[in-house]
Amino acid sequence: MEKKQNPLFVGTLAKGLRLLRAFDESHVSLSLAELVTLTGLEKSAVQRMAHTLHQEGMLERDPGTRRYRPSHAWLELAYAYYWSDPLISRVLPKLVEFSRVHGETVNLAQISGDHIIYSLRLPNQRTQFAASIVGRRVPALGTASGRVILATWSDDEVAHALETWPIRAATPKTITDRGAIADGIACASQDGYSITQGQMMLNEISLAVPIVGIDGRANAALQVAVSSHSFDIERVREELLPALLDTASGIPG
The missing domain is CATH 3.30.450.40 (GAF domain)
Structure with a gap:
């Protein structure tokens, strides 16, 4: 509630980060339906965010299974963290x-x-x-x-x-x-x-x-x-x- 009341808080960005955090050692690749279940977000929102994250290079998408997984961009972020x-x-x-x-x-x-x-x-x-x-x-x-x-x-x-x-x-x-x-x-x-x-x-x-x-x-x-x-x-x-x-x-x- 405190976050939502903060005028600087961007809810859409927070939802996108929630989607990224759905991936872990037990969920290395996820379907759209699984992302909906794990995040608790509406299917239409998950679909738009997953597509955007794929287009922005944050998620890979298997053309056959349509499952998503983390991309190499995550390693770039880890690299930046190590230097920081x-x-x-x-x-x-x-x-x-x-x-x-x-x-x-x-x-x-x-x-x-x-x-x-x-x-x-x-x-x-x-x-x-x-x-x-x-x-x-x-x-x-x-x-x-x-x-x-x-x-x-x-x-x-x-x-x-x-x-x-x-x-x-x-x-x-x-x-x-x-x-x-x-x-x-x-x-x-x-x-x-x-x-x-x-x-x-x-x-x-x-x-x-x-x-x-x-x-x-x-x-x-x-x-x-x-x-x-x-x-x-x-x-x-x-x-x-x-x-x-x-x-x-x-x-x-």
């Missing part, structure tokens, strides 16, 4: 060096609303394809990165996040109890790092440390993902945590 965010250029050389020395998957996770988004990913040879794609968003409360970022925020902000942010059970081991998640954030605040196991992917141990700004607050974290078949939590603490903390300390937030 100074944190990317500061972090990338550090991740390359960490990956070279330790040979494990290491990521840059940034807070994105109530999710974290993986902005940089340096996978190792064992990493699954889905876990190597830049731009993946997952609910922040279910991740070591989200919890260690929240651990640097104010008590009121943490309380709001615990009350309102979404939780999704990605695996049978995903913690969905908000009290238990609150305990995890408190531990991360005390320890300066967070370790989770089997939360987003089974048999994965995730270690995250915050990238803290001069105000003591973090909006990003470095995260290492290892297989529980090769590591246990104690080994992660002993072998990877000191190096990850050292890497993060050399990155201005």
Whole structure:
């Protein structure tokens, strides 16, 4: 309601963006009918917007099936984002060096609303394809990165996040109890790092440390993902945590 009352808000543009956001890892190509269902918009509006986005090069359209999918223009936007965010250029050389020395998957996770988004990913040879794609968003409360970022925020902000942010059970081991998640954030605040196991992917141990700004607050974290078949939590603490903390300390937030 607040957006619609703002004279600067362009409703048609917002609807077009809603249509683009219908595409994700579960919906890589969509028919007109599927776009209508996913967006909740009227068919005539979806038809006009999909056609316009196709003509403007934002969507590809299969001439046989008439299904739409994202175009290369999305990669151009991602390219522009990488140049626009100074944190990317500061972090990338550090991740390359960490990956070279330790040979494990290491990521840059940034807070994105109530999710974290993986902005940089340096996978190792064992990493699954889905876990190597830049731009993946997952609910922040279910991740070591989200919890260690929240651990640097104010008590009121943490309380709001615990009350309102979404939780999704990605695996049978995903913690969905908000009290238990609150305990995890408190531990991360005390320890300066967070370790989770089997939360987003089974048999994965995730270690995250915050990238803290001069105000003591973090909006990003470095995260290492290892297989529980090769590591246990104690080994992660002993072998990877000191190096990850050292890497993060050399990155201005």
